Amino acid sequence: MPTSICILLLAMASTAMARPIDLIVIHATGGPGCRDDRLWHAPGGTLESNVRHFANHPDISYHYLIGRDGETVAGVAESEVAHHVRGHNRNSIGIELVNDGNGKDPFPPAQINALMGLLDRLLLRYRLTPDRIRGHSELDRSAFECGGKRYKRKIDPGGEYPGSTGNFPWKRIRESLR
Incomplete structure (x- = not known):
């Protein structure tokens, strides 16, 4: 088989295997x-x-992990499924931010700047709009019981929690990505 046909078949196969994000x-x-x-x-x-x-x-994984100083580590390849949010793994990219996620722990400027740069690239690569960026808490509605009360299991990246109104800079991020 000629080389050009092999290359074409490989390109078609990789396109067919690409997962929609x-x-x-x-x-x-x-x-x-x-x-x-x-x-x-x-x-x-x-x-x-x-x-x-x-x-x-x-059993849990991420595509990107961003440290407080903005250092970004790649995990699972974007072409593969990472297990980061029930029911949405097959069609999503998961980004973890090193943060207590309690709505009080600050997100340092270096971390948010690295996140915005990564989001900018991902939106362009997958032809998405900023409204396709969600927090884990928006997608996972599960709860747990503790001391006779029910609490939301996922409030990340920095949502409301007893004693906090949340501190993740959604407005700043969404405005920077328009």
């Missing part, structure tokens, strides 16, 4: 839980501790 999901590495019947919040850790955590838990 129509959603970008932003997460925080920390989150709420229940310990001894008391509400608590797992800390967000560091970039390095999160890389280790994900490596030790292959």
Whole structure:
């Protein structure tokens, strides 16, 4: 078979295997839980501790992980499914931000600038509009019980939580991406 036909067949095969991306999901590495019947919040850790955590838990994954200093680490290739949000993994890109995700822990400017640069590239690559960027909490409505009360299981990237009104800079990010 001529080389040009082989190259064409390979190109067609890779296009046929490409998965459609129509959603970008932003997460925080920390989150709420229940310990001894008391509400608590797992800390967000560091970039390095999160890389280790994900490596030790292959049932959860990300496409990108952004540290507080803006350092960005690639995880699962964009062409592959990362397991980061139930029901939306096949059609989305998952971005984890190192943050407690409790609505109080600040998102440093370097981290937000790195996120905005990455989002800009992803929106262009997948021909998406900023309204296709969502927080994990918008997509996962599950809850848990603790101390006789029900709490939302996912509030990330930095949503409302007891004692906080949320602090993720959605307005700034969406305005920068128009």
